[in-house]
Amino acid sequence: MSKPVSALNGAQFHGIAEVRDLGLQGMITLRGDLTKPKLKSAVKSVTGLALPKTGGILSDETGSVAWMSPDELLLLVPYAEVDAHLATLQKDLAKEHSLAVNVSDARAMFSLSGPKAREVLAKLVPVDLSPGAFEPGMMRRTRMAQVAAAFWMMDEDTFHIICFRSVARYVFDLLTVAAQEGSEVNAF
Amino acid sequence: MLMLECPYCGVTADETELSPGGEAHLTRFGPGASDDEFHDYLFMRENPKGVHFERWRHAYGCGKWFHAARATDTLEVFGTYPAQTTKPPQEILDKISAKRPGWTWRDLK
Ligand SMILES: [Zn+2]
Numbered sequence: 001m002s003k004p005v006s007a008l009n010g011a012q013f014h015g016i017a018e019v020r021d022l023g024l025q026g027m028i029t030l031r032g033d034l035t036k037p038k039l040k041s042a043v044k045s046v047t048g049l050a051l052p053k054t055g056g057i058l059s060d061e062t063g064s065v066a067w068m069s070p071d072e073l074l075l076l077v078p079y080a081e082v083d084a085h086l087a088t089l090q091k092d093l094a095k096e097h098s099l100a101v102n103v104s105d106a107r108a109m110f111s112l113s114g115p116k117a118r119e120v121l122a123k124l125v126p127v128d129l130s131p132g133a134f135e136p137g138m139m140r141r142t143r144m145a146q147v148a149a150a151f152w153m154m155d156e157d158t159f160h161i162i163c164f165r166s167v168a169r170y171v172f173d174l175l176t177v178a179a180q181e182g183s184e185v186n187a188f
Numbered sequence: 189m190l191m192l193e194c195p196y197c198g199v200t201a202d203e204t205e206l207s208p209g210g211e212a213h214l215t216r217f218g219p220g221a222s223d224d225e226f227h228d229y230l231f232m233r234e235n236p237k238g239v240h241f242e243r244w245r246h247a248y249g250c251g252k253w254f255h256a257a258r259a260t261d262t263l264e265v266f267g268t269y270p271a272q273t274t275k276p277p278q279e280i281l282d283k284i285s286a287k288r289p290g291w292t293w294r295d296l297k
Contacts, residue, residue: 054196054197054198055197055198055199068250069196069197069249069250069251069252070196070250070252072250126201126202126204126205127199140199141197141248141249141250142201142205142248142249143204143205143248148248
């Protein structure tokens with residue numbers, strides 16, 4: 001067996017904010033009718049979490065459930081537990097019109113942290129990131145410069161960002177340029 | 189800049205987050221249709237200076253198709269609504285009538 005590693009294997013950058021490749025992250029795409037009680041209870045049994053509201057994300061110490069579209073959720077679980085959780089989902093939802101897929105290795109995940117994190121990210125996405133407009137508990141899928149990405153806030157100074165693995169280096173480089181020393185905008 | 193509210197996400201999305209899908213509410217003519225019907229379905233489009241109804245996709249967001257009613261001359265947006273309909277909702281038509289008395293688009297007014 002080969003040893004799995006994340007796209008940039010823990011790369012870090014320190015500028016006006018800190019950028020970090022977060023390593024291996026288990027991710028399950030779950031598609032189905034989000035109003036079905038069966039789906040809700042399956043998500044609960046795997047993550048211990050309820051379903052987030054539209055555009056939201058719910059988290060605890062071990063994972064998250066994020067709203068991706070009216071019929072899609074993203075479950076963030078420990079990397080090593082993905083196969084077990086997938087088996088549970090597929091068993092619980094065997095009779096529901098649904099799809100659960102392991103996408104852990106299809107994506108890269110970064111953290112962007114520090115008091116200037118908001119304005120570093122605001123340079124790269126067409127999203128209002130001012131305090132009050134974007135807050136922890138919200139999930140936003142959008143475009144980061146030229147590629148698709150999604151992000152949410154862990155706390156007031158920390159974003160987590162996901163993108164496709166094939167553009168991990170592009171996104172990391174975008175973030176490091178946007179976070180370079182002396183590039184403060186002081187917009188917020 | 190054109191910004192449209194995605195009726196599924198509720199976010200106000202910048203044009204660069206969306207993909208345009210052309211004119212809304214086309215009736216599809218396929219096998220069994222006459223040549224004239226198929227020709228019109230393929231080629232005949234409105235080209236208004238003013239009120240227009242379009243399809244857009246929240247490509248970088250939730251990925252879903254939706255409809256938008258807007259003015260091509262001012263970029264004013266009258267409203268957006270889900271894709272699962274064959275005609276604009278009455279409240280959007282009323283809004284357009286209030287702002288642009290006498291407007292027409294295909295057989296709508
Ligand atoms: Zn959307």
